[in-house]
Amino acid sequence: MPVQERKQKAREQRSQLIVSAARELAEAEGWDAVTTRKLADRVEYSQPVLYSHFKNMDAIAAAVALEGFGELTTALTEARAAAKAAARAGEKSASEGLRAVAEAYLDFAGEHPALYQAMFVRPTQLTFATGEIPASLREAFAAFREAVEPFARPGTDGESLTELFWSSLHGLATLQAGARLRQTHQQERVEVLVGLIAG
Amino acid sequence: MPVQERKQKAREQRSQLIVSAARELAEAEGWDAVTTRKLADRVEYSQPVLYSHFKNMDAIAAAVALEGFGELTTALTEARAAAKAAARAGEKSASEGLRAVAEAYLDFAGEHPALYQAMFVRPTQLTFATGEIPASLREAFAAFREAVEPFARPGTDGESLTELFWSSLHGLATLQAGARLRQTHQQERVEVLVGLIAG
DNA sequence: CTAAAAAGCCTAGCAACGCTAGAAATTGGA
DNA sequence: TCCAATTTCTAGCGTTGCTAGGCTTTTTAG
Known part of the structure; x- marks a missing residue:
């Protein structure tokens, strides 16, 4: 049937x-x-x-957010892969990968502001605290972890550095979206961030 | 009369x-x-x-935000002054000042989440882009600039580093508030941030 | 002290919102 | 072809931001 x-x-x-x-x-x-x-x-x-x-409007926004998690993961992993391929195992491969991930993240946020809001700004029912994180978001975070790992202090797991890296990008994205930063200097701020971690 | x-x-x-x-x-x-x-x-x-x-509800929220800008400036400058006094012109005075400002900012955000939202998260009519920034907020940003300045690369004005520092703290504050970071590791993340800039 | 004028405030209401019960219409199997 | 089950829509409830117009209070002038 x-x-x-x-x-x-x-x-x-x-x-x-x-x-x-x-x-x-x-x-x-x-x-x-x-x-x-x-x-x-x-x-x-x-x-x-x-x-x-x-169930309600929030559930619709959550479904939109879920869609975004998948696309963000794709964007980040592709950007990192492309950067690695370009810098053929050279010395700066890792830092280029880091920069690529940072730029890809900010591009994503800038190109889909409403989608980004659904994912990370709007108060949502997607419970992050209880560990019930969408698998696709976990993947995106993994992309961050891999990009940051080469620069973690030896002996640490680099988890805090990863969280900080993500938080910095999130802050840059949201303050830029709200026109609270100099609109023309985002690239410079990224350079500074990458320089601090990889320098 | x-x-x-x-x-x-x-x-x-x-x-x-x-x-x-x-x-x-x-x-x-x-x-x-x-x-x-x-x-x-x-x-x-x-x-x-x-x-x-x-004029409308948003204007009321904006008035609340304005109140917050003043209080944040006070909190930041006081924290920095206290740290400076404690580390009597010692070598680590500058980095202690930076840590103090970072912690004061995150404490402020954590203790007054709704106030913080009115200031930096809610879509507001306070036009930041056109340079019409409240004087009190400009003061808060100046506190950031002074805390960061000792660590700016010579030859640069440190403005991008200041914006990045603020953005990082903003990201940490909002993602922490949304329970998207490990709730128990905020202090560690601050150490990493301060270490990156002052280390 | 009284009456007219001015100022201030409240009741009542509009359009739009999220959400839902129950009627109407459509579809599937005999 | 007809009935039953499913699906869809109409209509409505309570709440929202915001406002017009009447009512009450206060101020001024005689």
């Missing part, structure tokens, strides 16, 4: 449609503009349909 | 009352709970009175 199967598939497609529409709307007009009515209009269904897929 | 004067003073007091009530409510229940009705209830006036003092 492939009728059930077909329905199941259609439902999943519609779920994805909702998530995509929410993301586009947020990116275009900000998360405040993502209301159940506007979103229902966009996907051409009524509001209750949204609630048959997601 | 001191009648005008008296009224003016009463109005200012009531303005302050509103700001204080908003801050307390936000700190107690989060900014989402700060609604015009609840706030009006707390100050024992009707909603329109709020609007006779502030």
Whole structure:
């Protein structure tokens, strides 16, 4: 009875449609503009349909965030791989990798500000504290760890340095997005950060 | 005719009352709970009175933020002064000052999470980009600059390093508040940060 | 001291919000 | 073709930010 199967598939497609529409709307007009009515209009269904897929609006934003975690992981690992390939095991390979990861992260945040907010700024129900972290986010963090590891003080596990590296990038991303830093000097700040860790 | 004067003073007091009530409510229940009705209830006036003092809710949050800028400046400068006094012009005076400022900043953020959000996280109308920065915030940033300056690469003005230092602390503060970092290792992360800059 | 003018405040209401119950419509199997 | 099950929509509740207009209080003038 492939009728059930077909329905199941259609439902999943519609779920994805909702998530995509929410993301586009947020990116275009900000998360405040993502209301159940506007979103229902966009996907051409009524509001209750949204609630048959997601518990509430926050769950939709969380689904968008999850999408972002995957894309961020891809961006970071690819950037690191590309940098490594370019610097063919040369001496500066590690620091180039670090710079590549930093730039990729800030580019990602700058290019998808609403997505980034869903992932790391908006108060979300994705419980990070209880260890229930999405697998895709764990992967992104692993990319950080690998980039930082060569510069960890011998004898330490480098976990704190990794967290600090991430925090610094997060701070740069959010303050830059809020126009609280000199807009034209982001590259310089990255150089300083990479220099401090790898120098 | 001191009648005008008296009224003016009463109005200012009531303005302050509103700001204080908003801050307390936000700190107690989060900014989402700060609604015009609840706030009006707390100050024992009707909603329109709020609007006779502030353009809208965001303006009230901005007033709270402004209050925070002043307090943060005080906290940072005092911490730095205390560290300097303790390390009587010794060799490590500068790095102790840096650590003191970092810890004071993170303590401030941790002790007043809602206030910190109003200052640096919530989307606000306080226009930072156009240079129209509150004087009190400029002072806080100056405290950062002075703490970082001893460690700037000779020949540079250290502005990027200062922005990076602030960004790192901001990232640590917000990710810690969102329980996205190991809650028990904040001190260690600060040590790493100070070590990178002053080491 | 009284009455008109000014100022201040509150009641009541609008549009839009998140979310949901129950009616209406569509679909699948006999 | 008809019935039952599923799906979808209409309509509505309570709450939000914000405001118009009436009411009360205070100030001024006679």
